[in-house]
Amino acid sequence: MNEDVDVAIVGAGAAGLAAAVRAKETGAERVVVIDRNSELGGILPQCIHTGFGLHYFQENLTGPEYVTRFIEKAKELGVQVKTDTMVLNVQPDRSLLTANSREGLVRMKPRALVLAMGCRERARGAIGIPGSRPAGIFTAGTAQRLMDVEGYMPGSKIVILGSGDVGMIMARRFSLEGAKVEAVVEMLPYPGGLPRNVVQCLEDFGIPLLLRHTVTSILGRDRVSGVVIAGLDENGTPMPGTQRALDCDTLILSVGLIPENELSEGAGLQMDQATGGPVVDERMQTSADGIFACGNVVHVHDLVDHVTETGIKAGEGAALFAMGRLPPLTSRIPVVPSSGIRYVVPQVVSGDNAVTLFLRVKSPVRNARLSVGNFTVPVRVARPAETVAVKLTEGRIRALAKGKEIPVSLEVTS
Amino acid sequence: MIIGAGIVGSTVARELSKYDLRTVVVEREVDVAFGSPTKANTGIIHAGYDDKPGTLRAQHCVRGNALWHDIVMEVNAPFRATGSLVVAFDDEDLRTLRDLKSRGGQNHVPGLEIVEDRRRLSEFEPNLSTGAVAALRAPTAAVTIPYELAIAMMESAMQNGVEMSLRTEVTGVDARNGEVQGVKTSNGEIDTRYVVNAAGLWADEISAMAGAGHFRIHPRKGEYFVLDRKVGEVVRHVVFPTPTPVSKGIVVAPTVEDNVLIGPNAQNIEDKEDTTTTAAGLAEVLEGAVRLVPCLSDMKRATITNFSGLRPEPDTGDFIIESTEDPKGFVNAAGMRSPALTSAPSIALRVVEMLGALGLELKRKSAFDPRRKPIRKPLHEPSTDRAQEFMRTNPAYGHVVCRCEHVTEGEVLEAIRRGASTMDGIKFRTRAGMGRCQGGFCTPHVLRILASELGVEVEEITKRGRDSKLLRCKTKGLLARGDHNE
Numbered sequence: 023m024n025e026d027v028d029v030a031i032v033g034a035g036a037a038g039l040a041a042a043v044r045a046k047e048t049g050a051e052r053v054v055v056i057d058r059n060s061e062l063g064g065i066l067p068q069c070i071h072t073g074f075g076l077h078y079f080q081e082n083l084t085g086p087e088y089v090t091r092f093i094e095k096a097k098e099l100g101v102q103v104k105t106d107t108m109v110l111n112v113q114p115d116r117s118l119l120t121a122n123s124r125e126g127l128v129r130m131k132p133r134a135l136v137l138a139m140g141c142r143e144r145a146r147g148a149i150g151i152p153g154s155r156p157a158g159i160f161t162a163g164t165a166q167r168l169m170d171v172e173g174y175m176p177g178s179k180i181v182i183l184g185s186g187d188v189g190m191i192m193a194r195r196f197s198l199e200g201a202k203v204e205a206v207v208e209m210l211p212y213p214g215g216l217p218r219n220v221v222q223c224l225e226d227f228g229i230p231l232l233l234r235h236t237v238t239s240i241l242g243r244d245r246v247s248g249v250v251i252a253g254l255d256e257n258g259t260p261m262p263g264t265q266r267a268l269d270c271d272t273l274i275l276s277v278g279l280i281p282e283n284e285l286s287e288g289a290g291l292q293m294d295q296a297t298g299g300p301v302v303d304e305r306m307q308t309s310a311d312g313i314f315a316c317g318n319v320v321h322v323h324d325l326v327d328h329v330t331e332t333g334i335k336a337g338e339g340a341a342l343f344a345m346g347r348l349p350p351l352t353s354r355i356p357v358v359p360s361s362g363i364r365y366v367v368p369q370v371v372s373g374d375n376a377v378t379l380f381l382r383v384k385s386p387v388r389n390a391r392l393s394v395g396n397f398t399v400p401v402r403v404a405r406p407a408e409t410v411a412v413k414l415t416e417g418r419i420r421a422l423a424k425g426k427e428i429p430v431s432l433e434v435t436s
Numbered sequence: 437m438i439i440g441a442g443i444v445g446s447t448v449a450r451e452l453s454k455y456d457l458r459t460v461v462v463e464r465e466v467d468v469a470f471g472s473p474t475k476a477n478t479g480i481i482h483a484g485y486d487d488k489p490g491t492l493r494a495q496h497c498v499r500g501n502a503l504w505h506d507i508v509m510e511v512n513a514p515f516r517a518t519g520s521l522v523v524a525f526d527d528e529d530l531r532t533l534r535d536l537k538s539r540g541g542q543n544h545v546p547g548l549e550i551v552e553d554r555r556r557l558s559e560f561e562p563n564l565s566t567g568a569v570a571a572l573r574a575p576t577a578a579v580t581i582p583y584e585l586a587i588a589m590m591e592s593a594m595q596n597g598v599e600m601s602l603r604t605e606v607t608g609v610d611a612r613n614g615e616v617q618g619v620k621t622s623n624g625e626i627d628t629r630y631v632v633n634a635a636g637l638w639a640d641e642i643s644a645m646a647g648a649g650h651f652r653i654h655p656r657k658g659e660y661f662v663l664d665r666k667v668g669e670v671v672r673h674v675v676f677p678t679p680t681p682v683s684k685g686i687v688v689a690p691t692v693e694d695n696v697l698i699g700p701n702a703q704n705i706e707d708k709e710d711t712t713t714t715a716a717g718l719a720e721v722l723e724g725a726v727r728l729v730p731c732l733s734d735m736k737r738a739t740i741t742n743f744s745g746l747r748p749e750p751d752t753g754d755f756i757i758e759s760t761e762d763p764k765g766f767v768n769a770a771g772m773r774s775p776a777l778t779s780a781p782s783i784a785l786r787v788v789e790m791l792g793a794l795g796l797e798l799k800r801k802s803a804f805d806p807r808r809k810p811i812r813k814p815l816h817e818p819s820t821d822r823a824q825e826f827m828r829t830n831p832a833y834g835h836v837v838c839r840c841e842h843v844t845e846g847e848v849l850e851a852i853r854r855g856a857s858t859m860d861g862i863k864f865r866t867r868a869g870m871g872r873c874q875g876g877f878c879t880p881h882v883l884r885i886l887a888s889e890l891g892v893e894v895e896e897i898t899k900r901g902r903d904s905k906l907l908r909c910k911t912k913g914l915l916a917r918g919d920h921n922e
Contacts, residue, residue, distance in 0.1 A: 058839060108839065121827070121836060121844075123845070124834070126828055126834050127824050127827065142877070146741070147742060148740070150718065152714050155711070156899070157899035157905060160879075161876045163876065164876045164877075167880055169911055172880050172894070173911050174894060174911065175908045175909050175913055177908050200915040244900075244902045244904040287666075
């Protein structure tokens with residue numbers, strides 16, 4: 023049952039495929055990508071809209087186009103793929119147990135392991151919408167899969183809760199299919215996704231975006247017949263007198279993504295409560311030797327291009343580790359989110375290598391100053407929906423890593 | 437003939453399957469256990485100290501508890517012997533506990549004790565509120581999964597020859613010359629001299645059809661939360677507050693599957709199909725639970741789902757288990773609110789006795805097989821060798837379709853073979869879709885498997901029968917039809 027594997031990668035989405043390609047290019051011999059789906063590519067095959075690859079390829083690609091480039095490259099380099107295969111658990115010593123219908127249960131102990139399971143959508147229960155429990159309630163990603171992979175329409179009269187990118191993209195997608203999108207309802211006073219999606223997916227299609235609103239009840243016994251929406255006050259509490267019913271046959275939930283880390287937790291990795299992902303260093307190595315993590319399993323990214331970059335790092339680190347050529351870090355300095363900052367990734371740096379910090383602000387700001395230790399940069403606009411990237415040269419990070427920790431904070435200047 | 441495939445109907449059906457009879461169960465829903473009382477309750481097998489000595493509830497609850505301990509082994513149903521604690525916060529509560537204990541004594545509940553030692557209390561329940569001064573401990577209390585139990589009982593009954601007619605609504609009871617002659621249904625008339633009314637919320641209406649409309653059933657709603665098993669072991673026992681005259685209160689219970697179940701509140705309503713939850717109701721439930729187990733206040737984020745169930749509350753104040761005078765041949769098993777789940781096997785024995793007294797010939801079947809095999813769950817097998825063996829004999833057991841609950845295609849196929857025809861039918865038998873992602877990942881897979889096994893189009897698949905189709909049409913279907921709103 024034991025197979026001789028250099029690098030095993032859990033998840034064949036954007037992160038996992040980039041890691042696999044890079045691991046091969048770095049010199050790892052046997053690289054295996056494991057995925058529970060029948061097809062490679064993770065979520066990308068169902069993302070038939072454009073907007074992928076603007077940074078990485080300087081081209082505007084669809085999801086399937088973007089990921090096909092990596093699938094082809096992986097095949098060309100001789101990466102092994104195991105589809106329809108579920109990883110049941112991961113041990114701290116990197117061994118993992120997989121199941122599929124061809125081989126049954128297989129235990130594998132790769133020399134290095136890359137976790138790239140991605141994220142899942144927050145469901146209705148997690149946000150606790152009261153009301154009835156009829157058919158016709160879908161998360162945005164499930165609706166997208168049903169439409170763009172399976173080929174079925176979940177409904178014809180739609181309300182979307184949550185203005186994250188997937189929600190807005192689905193609003194456009196439903197409209198293009200002849201369904202009527204009654205409204206996109208957002209609890210926060212600002213849209214959850216990228217500004218370009220507000221314009222291209224909602225405004226261009228005349229779909230109302232109701233900010234500071236929420237769905238307070240779901241109606242319908244067998245199938246959704248409508249939802250009740252209400253305006254929210256400053257504290258996010260529904261205001262009396264603002265409730266009204268919207269007729270619809272489908273409620274789409276786009277209320278957040280959660281890094282899928284059951285395997286990481288099972289392996290006992292140190293986790294970051296703010297990201298929901300494992301703590302990683304600048305080489306994307308987790309708290310366990312030889313276990314790397316990349317992409318949305320670490321934190322939810324807003325651009326696939328960034329996911330790819332983390333995959334490349336993890337793949338390179340894993341290959342070097344497998345070959346016994348990954349030099350140990352000289353120190354482990356925590357990067358600590360402070361005022362105005364929700365989280366920073368990587369959470370640990372050594373000062374040995376140049377690093378790009380990805381961080382998310384707590385609330386929208388204009389004209390602010392971002393401090394990383396004693397190094398400051400001006401920030402004109404920052405929104406929680408968009409990660410801020412801070413590139414630190416080798417010299418700069420080496421200087422910053424001399425202290426006990428590196429605080430990161432945001433201060434409004436005007 | 438038995439009307440209703442809830443926990444009471446299924447348990448009576450299995451009891452009757454021990455005899456040489458032709459037994460038919462009619463159920464208006466598309467599957468077993470789809471009615472609200474069986475589908476959505478707390479799943480507690482009560483010890484039996486709550487009810488007043490001498491009532492049918494007290495009598496059947498204590499005997500039912502003892503019977504279940506054996507039956508669940510025979511039918512391989514989920515069961516976890518947790519015991520229960522009723523928690524007192526002050527002297528008045530403590531007096532109530534003493535009353536309950538003495539009541540329990542009269543009801544012959546074994547092993548009851550009042551724990552006043554604070555240290556022992558925190559050993560039993562480390563997360564219990566520090567305000568708790570004492571608890572009544574009942575070691576025989578347990579938890580089950582009520583819909584799985586009903587499904588197991590009906591499968592066992594059917595394995596022993598009972599017939600079931602789903603999507604069959606009773607429209608009338610044919611009673612002439614003071615005797616039952618047959619039952620009219622949406623699928624034609626069924627000739628029968630013996631009818632058992634286990635119609636749950638509608639038992640009053642069915643009884644009235646037979647001319648025995650002397651009681652009413654009112655729906656009483658209870659709302660619940662289910663928490664992710666990630667929160668770990670919050671409680672070991674079923675933890676009750678000290679009861680009030682109207683309710684046993686909001687409990688915090690571990691489930692057989694290591695989730696935490698919180699609820700129910702109690703609200704009298706009119707509509708027998710109104711299983712909506714409300715923000716106010718759910719807040720009440722959380723508040724009640726936090727009073728018992730304060731750390732739950734931080735766990736709201738771990739909620740997987742909320743739901744509500746309806747209890748069939750009779751206006752008589754007790755179970756209605758009777759053989760009607762007029763017509764003869766009609767047996768009511770009605771008013772089946774708590775502790776009906778616990779009492780079901782005892783009620784089934786009593787119902788069969790009544791049928792015997794009416795002249796039904798009860799000849800034991802030598803071929804009765806009490807054992808029912810559960811659906812194999814290879815990824816929940818403690819032994820990897822056995823799991824490997826399952827997968828070798830049937831490769832579908834290696835293909836995971838539900839990532840959260842680790843359910844394989846093999847289990848889904850087996851559930852369909854055993855009668856599941858809807859998404860909820862699959863969910864109740866296999867737990868696919870019951871985990872933290874609530875079907876986000878498995879829905880497309882299960883839809884495809886159901887359609888292909890049932891030989892229908894994917895668009896025809898429903899959540900739970902009636903008008904609960906998941907999908908509208910194929911993509912481009914709305915455009916082709918031109919019925920969009922632009």
